[in-house]
Amino acid sequence: MSNQHKRLGEIVIIWIRTVWLRLLLAPVLGISFLVVWAAVVEADVYTNLVLPSPGEVAERWYELYADGLLWRHTEVTLYEVFFGLGYGVLVAFVTGYFIAKSRIVASLLTPYLVALQAVPIVAVAPLLIIWFGPETQSKVIICALLVFFPMLVNTVIGMRSIPPDLRDLLRSLQANPLETFWYLELPAALPVVIGGLKVSATLSVIGAVVGEFVSPNEGLGYLIATGRGNYDTPQVIATVLTLTALALLLYGLATLLEYALLSWQRAGNNGL
Amino acid sequence: MQSPMTRMTDAAAFLAVDNVSHTYAGPAGDVQALANVTFRVVRESFVCLVGPSGCGKSTLLRALAGLLPPSQGQVSLDTQPVTRPQRRIGIIFQKANLMPWRTVYHNLQLPLQISGVPARERQQRTEAMLTLTGLDGFAQAYPAELSGGMAQRVALGRALIHDPEVLLMDEPFGALDALTREQMSAELLRIWSRHRKTVFMVTHSISEAVLLADRVLVMSPRPGRIVFDLEIPLARPRNLELLHQPAFVSLTEKLRHNIRTS
Numbered sequence: 229m230s231n232q233h234k235r236l237g238e239i240v241i242i243w244i245r246t247v248w249l250r251l252l253l254a255p256v257l258g259i260s261f262l263v264v265w266a267a268v269v270e271a272d273v274y275t276n277l278v279l280p281s282p283g284e285v286a287e288r289w290y291e292l293y294a295d296g297l298l299w300r301h302t303e304v305t306l307y308e309v310f311f312g313l314g315y316g317v318l319v320a321f322v323t324g325y326f327i328a329k330s331r332i333v334a335s336l337l338t339p340y341l342v343a344l345q346a347v348p349i350v351a352v353a354p355l356l357i358i359w360f361g362p363e364t365q366s367k368v369i370i371c372a373l374l375v376f377f378p379m380l381v382n383t384v385i386g387m388r389s390i391p392p393d394l395r396d397l398l399r400s401l402q403a404n405p406l407e408t409f410w411y412l413e414l415p416a417a418l419p420v421v422i423g424g425l426k427v428s429a430t431l432s433v434i435g436a437v438v439g440e441f442v443s444p445n446e447g448l449g450y451l452i453a454t455g456r457g458n459y460d461t462p463q464v465i466a467t468v469l470t471l472t473a474l475a476l477l478l479y480g481l482a483t484l485l486e487y488a489l490l491s492w493q494r495a496g497n498n499g500l
Numbered sequence: 501m502q503s504p505m506t507r508m509t510d511a512a513a514f515l516a517v518d519n520v521s522h523t524y525a526g527p528a529g530d531v532q533a534l535a536n537v538t539f540r541v542v543r544e545s546f547v548c549l550v551g552p553s554g555c556g557k558s559t560l561l562r563a564l565a566g567l568l569p570p571s572q573g574q575v576s577l578d579t580q581p582v583t584r585p586q587r588r589i590g591i592i593f594q595k596a597n598l599m600p601w602r603t604v605y606h607n608l609q610l611p612l613q614i615s616g617v618p619a620r621e622r623q624q625r626t627e628a629m630l631t632l633t634g635l636d637g638f639a640q641a642y643p644a645e646l647s648g649g650m651a652q653r654v655a656l657g658r659a660l661i662h663d664p665e666v667l668l669m670d671e672p673f674g675a676l677d678a679l680t681r682e683q684m685s686a687e688l689l690r691i692w693s694r695h696r697k698t699v700f701m702v703t704h705s706i707s708e709a710v711l712l713a714d715r716v717l718v719m720s721p722r723p724g725r726i727v728f729d730l731e732i733p734l735a736r737p738r739n740l741e742l743l744h745q746p747a748f749v750s751l752t753e754k755l756r757h758n759i760r761t762s
């Protein structure tokens with residue numbers, strides 16, 4: 229091979245590393261998936277009922293969108309996710325804060341919190357629906373319960389990772405508990421807390437759908453349940469994809485928040 | 501016993517340590533870190549404490565800061581017992597101990613924010629402190645972008661910015677290389693000559709202690725006691741030239757000898 233060819237090869241490799249990896253690889257994987265999917269349908273491996281073509285799914289998706297059904301149910305699920313995530317994360321943060329601060333609170337609550345985490349949420353969901361009714365309220369609670377644990381664990385870890393010397397500094401400056409929280413504990417724990425938020429954000433969509441499956445009257449989970457009931461596989465797939473997009477959107481928002489709040493982490497590591 | 505400690509009358513004492521002992525209770529048994537430590541520090545003087553590793557220097561410093569109530573004895577500042585941390589006392593730790601999420605500017609500002617100093621005045625004082633500590637070009641840098649020496653300058657500025665009367669330092673230059681360390685000592689001399697504070701500094705370096713201090717205390721191995729107390733009568737202002745002068749060398753020799761025999 230000539231030298232020039234080698235040079236060209238290097239340039240291609242660098243180009244792949246810089247541009248492809250960052251911008252194109254994920255879409256390429258997605259498009260390949262669609263192509264394989266379409267090919268499998270074309271080859272009639274499965275009946276149309278089991279596996280409709282990407283085109284059929286897209287068509288059904290557009291129908292659902294055009295008659296307003298998709299947006300109406302997305303709105304319901306979004307509402308549940310928003311409040312479920314909000315309450316879950318807030319209560320988990322406050323609980324985690326006090327568990328990290330006080331040994332008494334920690335030994336009092338830990339066994340119950342672990343027990344709570346050990347119970348499969350799908351199993352308790354019917355109970356919650358009996359208690360809180362079949363409407364959105366119970367689904368918000370199911371969602372909140374699901375996002376609670378990762379957020380709690382990360383808050384405790386984040387709080388415990390605060391350097392004791394910085395605590396001494398704040399003590400020597402006679403900072404009150406509120407100032408200590410605002411100037412030290414919150415910013416120091418934030419990287420780990422936001423890590424928890426990212427996990428919770430994706431779990432929140434699962435939480436809402438679990439509730440909607442157990443008591444299907446509204447929401448994207450309901451749209452999946454009726455799609456299955458009517459042997460409308462395109463509707464099921466279209467709704468699942470919508471849910472995925474929703475989860476990705478939430479994760480993206482959490483990542484954006486991380487990027488905005490933790491800009492200092494990018495300092496001093498030379499852009500790696 | 502006729503020691504320099506008893507030479508001083510109580511009236512001249514600003515920082516007073518009386519019979520302080522401390523024992524840490526641990527799962528592997530109790531560790532006595534300090535045994536009957538007593539000394540006085542005159543207002544606006546510079547006192548250094550040297551002693552072997554693990555003898556209780558940091559413990560003593562934390563007791564002086566009001567961060568650690570000693571199991572026995574009393575620390576007082578200006579005749580008031582020190583039972584909890586106070587803003588009149590500034591502390592510098594062995595590591596720079598900066599907040600990685602704050603820029604140099606905002607790290608310097610922290611004590612003023614907590615004391616509720618208005619924004620205008622905060623800005624003026626922070627800018628003055630940037631200049632004093634030679635950090636003018638680095639206001640917007642994050643701690644991750646600083647060298648060890650620069651980080652310690654920020655720590656020094658942060659300890660001075662709310663103008664405490666007492667400055668406690670626990671091996672502030674311990675993590676720096678020898679050259680940077682000397683530079684920082686010279687810096688400290690310059691800054692201290694402009695902002696006279698009562699300084700109590702723990703150090704491992706005998707020459708650093710003699711260069712900086714009016715008085716050097718020597719602590720025994722654990723449990724720590726003050727076993728030697730040496731006045732440093734070298735004239736001020738001092739600078740790094742001093743390191744080679746016979747008077748300086750004989751003082752460091754004297755200290756070295758006493759540490760070895762203690």
Ligand SMILES: Nc1ncnc2c1ncn2[C@@H]1O[C@H](COP(=O)(O)OP(=O)(O)OP(=O)(O)O)[C@@H](O)[C@H]1O
Binds near residue numbers: 560
């Ligand atoms: N929180 C603690 N709990 C139990 N023992 C401790 C604690 N802090 C210090 N000690 C013990 O007390 C003794 C004195 O510790 P101290 O940190 O005061 O020593 P030091 O003179 O500052 O040492 P160095 O020069 O290495 O910094 C040591 O034996 C140490 O192990």
Ligand SMILES: [Mg+2]
Binds near residue numbers: 557558559670
């Ligand atoms: Mg120490």
